[in-house]
Amino acid sequence: MTHSHTQPSGLSTHRGEYKVPGGKLVAVELGENVGDGVHIDGDFFIDGVDDPTAVVALIEQVLSAGSGFAAMEAVAREFPEAQCVGLTAQALDKAMARARGQQVESAQAAADTTSEESVDELSFTWNTVDVAVLADQTPHTPAEHMALDEVLAQQVADGQRGPTLRFWQWGGNAVIIGLHQSVRNEVDEQRARELNFSVVRRITGGGAMFVEPGNTITYSLYVPADFLQGVRGFEAYKRCDEWALLALNKLGIRARYKPINDITSPAGKIGGAAQRLVRGSTGCVLHHVTMAYDIDAVRMIQVLRISREKLADKAVQSAAKRVDPLKSQTNLSRDELCSALQSQALEMLPSAHLSELDEVTLEQARQLAREKFESFAWTHAIA
Incomplete structure (x- = not known):
């Protein structure tokens, strides 16, 4: 073909x-x-x-x-x-x-044979981190969330903050594109504006995230770089998501890790992860995950440009049909599920404790959002 x-x-x-x-x-x-x-x-x-x-x-x-x-x-x-x-x-x-105009065969569509992996327990490394769980219920703009990730990761990298887990509250519709993605090839910007979706580029790689506040659960993990010592590639993503996979299964949701960076159910994709190393005195790994609680497939395919090549090796030739939202496996509302995941993290992670975002950090993030993540130059760095 x-x-x-x-x-x-x-x-x-x-x-x-x-x-x-x-x-x-x-x-x-x-x-x-x-x-x-x-x-x-x-x-x-x-x-x-x-x-x-x-x-x-x-x-x-x-x-x-x-x-x-x-x-x-x-x-x-x-x-x-x-x-x-x-x-x-x-x-x-x-x-x-x-x-250059040459004919090249695409990978043939086939049943996906990538093995899914269950998680039965936390790796020992989790015993070495004292995780602060941020209980921030304030919705932030998409650009502010990108900025918070950068500010918090740098604080951990510089030894100014300990390991941290943050649950997001989205303040608006958004398409969050990966660091290496082309805006015009991933997003119909005119349709996004018409439907009140902001387009923001993040500092990690990976694909575009379609975000509607009531349909999306996102969290970020910020840990010292040595948390992943001796671990590379796929295993690094799996380790950072161990707690979430265990928590979801305890809540009755069948969730597995699927390389490269997905959280899946038997019926499809629940969410995806991305991460990045941030340099500093101790260094930090920023790892964030967005999961679909529900999905408006009609709006998604209007806003996102899904190339046929992206689906070329998939047996299911539809981006929407490949998603299995969390709602299909739980009676909990989005907010209830988010709270339950937070409670599971506090119960499961050794020495985990509640914390709050300080005003200094918030103001740094707001300024960075204005100067960087809301700017045309940053978002369209790859037009």
């Missing part, structure tokens, strides 16, 4: 996409003129480095004159600590070939 990608109107036709089977989407865009360079985007992750965009810049530089293999070799040489998750040399080469 040959796959062609239909661009939103007005976009460059020199774009090629390729989805790593069972993994992530990688896209390559070529400029109209020689010398315009190569640009990549997608819902992949680059973990283990404090500036993933520097890794992307190196890949683009090498790819403009070489191959995907050469680009990934350069990454291994210049950023030996970088963990490229869902981003491979083969995917870069195939996306580049498509951008």
Whole structure:
């Protein structure tokens, strides 16, 4: 099967996409003129480095004159600590070939054989962290939530704050795009405005999150970098979500971990995670998860642009049908379930205790939201 990608109107036709089977989407865009360079985007992750965009810049530089293999070799040489998750040399080469107009086979649709993993107990490492559970019931704007993540993660990285678990209260509809994603290829911005959805870019990789406050449960975990010592790739995501998987199952919700970064049920995807290393005296791993409590599939497909390539290796050719909201497995309301998860965290995590956001942190986040996350330049850093 040959796959062609239909661009939103007005976009460059020199774009090629390729989805790593069972993994992530990688896209390559070529400029109209020689010398315009190569640009990549997608819902992949680059973990283990404090500036993933520097890794992307190196890949683009090498790819403009070489191959995907050469680009990934350069990454291994210049950023030996970088963990490229869902981003491979083969995917870069195939996306580049498509951008040049060559025919490239897509991965065949098939039953998903990626194994799901249950969690029966917490890893011993959880005994080494004294987690403060933030009981913040104040709704914040999407940009403020992105800023809070950055501020809190930096505080933990600098040793100014201990390990922290924060449950979010969303203050409005939003599409939250990943650090490496292209706005115009992921979101119909005009329709988003019409439906009162703000579009915000986060500081972690991964795919776009469709957020409606009453239908979404989100939490962030901020832990010292050594919490993941000796753990890489998929296992890092699983470890950070162990408590949530245990909590959901205790609440009667069948939830499993599915590589690369998903929380799933037997019927489909519940949510997805993303994470990033933040440098400092102790360092911090920021890990956040968004789960669908319910979903308005009609609005989602109006606002999000789901490329056919993204579904090319899926047996179920519909983004909406692949989601299994939490509501399908519980009679608890969204707020009741969020409170129950918070209670489970306090009960389950060793030395966990309630805490509150201080006003200084909140003001820092508000300022960062205004200066960075609400800005056109940040959101459209990859147009």
